[in-house]
Amino acid sequence: xxxxxxxxxxxxxxxxxxxxxxxxxxxxxxxxxxxxxxxxxxxxxxxxxxxxxxxxxxxxxxxxxxxxxxxxxxxxxxxxxxxxxxxxxxxxxxxxxxxxxxxxxxxxxxxxxxx
Amino acid sequence: xxxxxxxxxxxxxxxxxxxxxxxxxxxxxxxxxxxxxxxxxxxxxxxxxxxxxxxxxxxxxxxxxxxxxxxxxxxxxxxxxxxxxxxxxxxxxxxxxxxxxxxxxxxxxxxx
Numbered sequence: 001x002x003x004x005x006x007x008x009x010x011x012x013x014x015x016x017x018x019x020x021x022x023x024x025x026x027x028x029x030x031x032x033x034x035x036x037x038x039x040x041x042x043x044x045x046x047x048x049x050x051x052x053x054x055x056x057x058x059x060x061x062x063x064x065x066x067x068x069x070x071x072x073x074x075x076x077x078x079x080x081x082x083x084x085x086x087x088x089x090x091x092x093x094x095x096x097x098x099x100x101x102x103x104x105x106x107x108x109x110x111x112x113x114x115x
Numbered sequence: 116x117x118x119x120x121x122x123x124x125x126x127x128x129x130x131x132x133x134x135x136x137x138x139x140x141x142x143x144x145x146x147x148x149x150x151x152x153x154x155x156x157x158x159x160x161x162x163x164x165x166x167x168x169x170x171x172x173x174x175x176x177x178x179x180x181x182x183x184x185x186x187x188x189x190x191x192x193x194x195x196x197x198x199x200x201x202x203x204x205x206x207x208x209x210x211x212x213x214x215x216x217x218x219x220x221x222x223x224x225x226x227x
Contacts, residue, residue, distance in 0.1 A: 033214065043158070043203065043217040056214060091158060095213055103146065104207070104215055108157035 002026045004107035006092050012113045013082055021077045021110045023092030031095040032075045033104070034067065036060070036088040043091065049075065082114045119218035121204050126224045133191040135221045137204030140185065147180060149189045150203040152220065158203065162189070191223075199225045 005024045013019050025032050034046040047057040049067050064086075066078045075094075079086055092107040121137040139147065149161045164171045164178045164187075171178045177190040191198055201220040207213050 031213065035215070042219045043205075043215075045214040045216070048214055093215070098213055103148075103160070103163060104213065105160065106150075106158040 004092055004094055004105050006090075006107040006110050008110060009108065010111045010113070012115065015084055015114055016081050019079050019082055019112060021079075021090050021092075021112070023075045023077070023107055024073050025075055025092065025094030026096070026105060027073070029094035029096045029105075031055075031098065032067075032069070033093040033095075034077045035091040035093065035106075037091065037109075038085075038088045046077075079112075082112075084114050087112055087114045119204050119206055119216055121218040121221050123219065124222050124224070126226060127194050128226050129194060129196055131194055133189075133194045133198070133223055133225075135189045135191075135202050135204075135223065137187040137189075137218055138185055139187065139204070139206045139216075141206055141216070142182075142185065146207040147178075147187050148203075148205040148207075148215070149176075149178065150205060150217075152201045152203065154200075161202075194223075194225050196225045196227055199223055 007022045011019055032049045035043050037043045045058050047061045047067055048055045064080045068076050089109045089111050091109045093104045095104045118140045127133045145166055146163050148163045150158045151161045152158055162173050162176050162178055164180050169180055175192045179188045201222050203220045204218040205215045
C-alpha cells in the first residue's frame with residue numbers, strides 16, 4: 001500500500017540553525033500538509049499546500065517557516081532560524097483531493113530537537 | 116473555531132472492551148477519524164466515519180457517532196496488550212482545505 005515517507009526520522013540542531021524536513025507524499029495526491037506535535041500536546045495544523053502554493057496556514061506558521069515542492073515528489077518544510085520551542089514531532093500528510101470520499105494519510109514523522 | 120475534546124487516560128484489563136469517547140464542535144465536519152499512535156511512532160489511521168453515518172464496524176473496532184450531541188466513540192472489543200497506545204479523535208474541517216483538527220489523545224493502558 002502506498003505511504004507517505006519522511007526523512008530524517010530524527011533531527012538534532014542548534015538554536016538559530018536552519019533545518020529542512022523532507023516528505024515524499026503519495027504519488028497521485030494533490031494536497032499536502034504539515035502538522036506538528038509538541039511533546040504531550042495536541043497535533044496542530046501548520047500549513048496546507050496545493051497547486052504549488054500555500055492554501056491555508058495557521059498562526060504558528062510565521063515567517064520562520066516556509067514550504068516548497070521543489071520537484072514532482074518531495075515536499076519540504078524549512079525552519080529558517082530554529083528556536084527551542086520548535087522542538088516537536090513534525091508530520092507530513094497528503095490527500096488525493098477534496099472529495100468527501102478522500103481521506104488524509106500521515107507520514108511517520110520527524111522528531112526535531114533544538115538544543 | 117473547531118475543537119475536539121477527549122479524556123486523557125483509560126485503563127482496561129486484557130480481554131475487556133475499551134470505549135474511548137470524544138466530543139467535537141464543528142457540526143459541518145465531513146469525516147471523523149480515529150488515529151493510533153504507539154510510543155515514538157507516527158499516526159496510524161485506524162478507522163473513520165462519514166458524518167452521515169451512525170455506526171461503522173471494522174473487525175474489533177466499532178465507531179458510534181451521535182451527530183446531534185457531537186459525540187464520537189471508539190469501542191475496541193477484546194482489548195489486547197498490543198492495543199496500548201494513544202488514540203486521537205480528529206475531524207476534518209469541511210470549510211477549508213481539509214485540515215485535520217485533533218483531540219489531545221487518550222492514552223489506553225491495557226493491563227495483562
